[in-house]
Amino acid sequence: MHIKIKEREIEMINEALREIQRGSAEIIDNERVEKLLKAYFEEGKTYTVKAGFDPTAPDLHLGHTVLLQKLAIFQKYGARVQFLIGSFTATIGDPTGKNITRKVLSKEDIVKNISSYTTQAFKILDESKTDIVYNDDWLGNMSAADMITLASNLTVARMLERDDFSKRFKSNTPIATSEFMYPLLQGYDSVYLKSDVEIGGTDQKFNLLMGRQLQKAYGIKKQQAVLMMPILEGLDGVQKMSKSLGNYIGVSDTANDMFGKVLSISDDLMWRYYELLSNKSLDEIAALQQGVYDQTLHPKKVKEDLAFEITARFHSNEAAQNAKAEFEKVHAKSQIPTDIAEFTASEDIWICKALVDCALEPSTSQARRDIKQGGVKIDQIKVLDDKSQLTIGEYLLQVGKRKFAKLKVN
RNA sequence: GGUGGGAUAGUCAAGUGGCCAACGACGGCAGACUGUAAAUCUGCUCCCUAUGGGUUCAGAGGUUCGACUCCUCUUCCCACCA
Numbered sequence: 001m002h003i004k005i006k007e008r009e010i011e012m013i014n015e016a017l018r019e020i021q022r023g024s025a026e027i028i029d030n031e032r033v034e035k036l037l038k039a040y041f042e043e044g045k046t047y048t049v050k051a052g053f054d055p056t057a058p059d060l061h062l063g064h065t066v067l068l069q070k071l072a073i074f075q076k077y078g079a080r081v082q083f084l085i086g087s088f089t090a091t092i093g094d095p096t097g098k099n100i101t102r103k104v105l106s107k108e109d110i111v112k113n114i115s116s117y118t119t120q121a122f123k124i125l126d127e128s129k130t131d132i133v134y135n136d137d138w139l140g141n142m143s144a145a146d147m148i149t150l151a152s153n154l155t156v157a158r159m160l161e162r163d164d165f166s167k168r169f170k171s172n173t174p175i176a177t178s179e180f181m182y183p184l185l186q187g188y189d190s191v192y193l194k195s196d197v198e199i200g201g202t203d204q205k206f207n208l209l210m211g212r213q214l215q216k217a218y219g220i221k222k223q224q225a226v227l228m229m230p231i232l233e234g235l236d237g238v239q240k241m242s243k244s245l246g247n248y249i250g251v252s253d254t255a256n257d258m259f260g261k262v263l264s265i266s267d268d269l270m271w272r273y274y275e276l277l278s279n280k281s282l283d284e285i286a287a288l289q290q291g292v293y294d295q296t297l298h299p300k301k302v303k304e305d306l307a308f309e310i311t312a313r314f315h316s317n318e319a320a321q322n323a324k325a326e327f328e329k330v331h332a333k334s335q336i337p338t339d340i341a342e343f344t345a346s347e348d349i350w351i352c353k354a355l356v357d358c359a360l361e362p363s364t365s366q367a368r369r370d371i372k373q374g375g376v377k378i379d380q381i382k383v384l385d386d387k388s389q390l391t392i393g394e395y396l397l398q399v400g401k402r403k404f405a406k407l408k409v410n
Numbered sequence: 411g412g413u414g415g416g417a418u419a420g421u422c423a424a425g426u427g428g429c430c431a432a433c434g435a436c437g438g439c440a441g442a443c444u445g446u447a448a449a450u451c452u453g454c455u456c457c458c459u460a461u462g463g464g465u466u467c468a469g470a471g472g473u474u475c476g477a478c479u480c481c482u483c484u485u486c487c488c489a490c491c492a
Contacts, residue, residue, distance in 0.1 A: 246437095246438095260446085261447080263446055265447095268448095269448090299445075300448095303446075331446065363458085365455095365456080366439075366455080368460085369453095370440055373439090373453065375439080375441070386459090387459070399439090
């Protein structure tokens with residue numbers, strides 16, 4: 001009897017481990033994770049998992065949700081999540097991934113970003129198992145002496161080993177001294193919070209390891225395990241998903257946008273998204289891949305399923321269903337979409353001006369070019385003359401395949 | 411603090427007195443094609459009711475008929491030396 005329970009327990013732990021490891025790029029101190037899970041299954045002991053978020057942008061995108069989904073898995077297996085808002089560190093700007101010194105955010109901007117940020121995060125995370133913490137609560141009160149003590153834990157040579165610093169150094173891109181403080185402060189967060197596990201992107205490796213080093217230096221017996229998730233590529237499939245590059249799918253995107261954006265990724269990238277974003281098991285995904293390979297499954301169908309799953313997660317099944325129908329309508333059958341922004345004009349208006357006013361074109365010059373190339377339609381008919389005027393009436397304006405607006409001229 | 415080098419459109423990067431609204435690459439937009447907003451191919455890519463006009467090459471002055479190109483100062487960046 002006793003042995004049987006034991007067996008089941010081991011099985012559960014292994015199952016949990018598999019889920020936690022899925023899609024991860026690297027786990028440092030896997031043993032620690034195993035022990036934490038064991039303690040949870042045997043004694044119901046909880047533990048903490050820290051993840052830092054930079055409130056520099058008010059919106060989360062799918063790149064962030066890769067981490068959030070992983071955190072949710074941890075919550076399923078006994079973790080309390082320390083949802084760390086880098087309210088202090090954001091004022092420095094982490095250099096990661098950007099080869100230019102990031103501009104510093106004001107406190108007001110940060111506060112403004114946070115509430116929308118957390119609302120979005122709780123679409124995935126279990127709020128009752130999450131502690132939101134702000135690092136200026138402890139970093140903000142550090143004295144200069146404390147800072148210097150902290151800084152003495154790291155040598156310049158070691159700092160320069162960090163990939164992006166060394167790249168910037170070699171290519172003569174400026175590095176502000178304050179940027180050196182960033183990994184130290186992030187590491188110190190782990191000291192203060194006594195985190196058991198920290199998760200982050202692979203680009204955070206240096207910072208994550210700094211947490212372990214500092215925990216040791218500050219006398220914490222068991223150092224945090226570190227789990228790194230790969231960086232999700234953006235829609236272009238090359239660069240990491242980021243708002244500033246414009247290659248992102250936002251959590252708060254409309255269902256239609258979300259569906260369409262997922263469908264626009266390349267077939268190769270689709271598998272990557274499946275692995276990191278889908279809740280399908282790895283076996284199921286492998287089967288899909290095999291199906292596409294044998295040509296028994298159409299890649300578009302497979303991609304649609306992914307788009308559906310993701311859209312439904314952030315909206316609803318129904319919304320996803322509608323988005324799918326809408327997409328078919330607009331793109332596959334090139335019909336006009338259901339919801340179109342409406343504008344009015346109070347007098348006769350020049351077509352180019354109208355396109356600019358309806359936010360379909362950035363400038364009248366661009367409008368002219370598109371008209372010349374046959375990219376502009378009024379009521380489904382190509383506009384040939386870039387000098388034409390719109391008189392009283394209602395018009396359906398279209399630029400390219402997917403920009404629409406209704407204009408009413410009075 | 412000293413010496414030398416640099417700053418060009420969304421990004422990277424040519425251009426060293428007129429032929430420059432400025433080569434090229436990437437990105438972006440449009441067209442064709444397609445299972446898609448994928449891939450591929452083609453065109454476009456400062457603004458302006460435009461076969462013309464206006465404003466650009468870090469900023470401010472200056473030389474010149476004429477400056478992105480030469481001179482002076484300012485700001486910022488980099489390297490070497492301290």
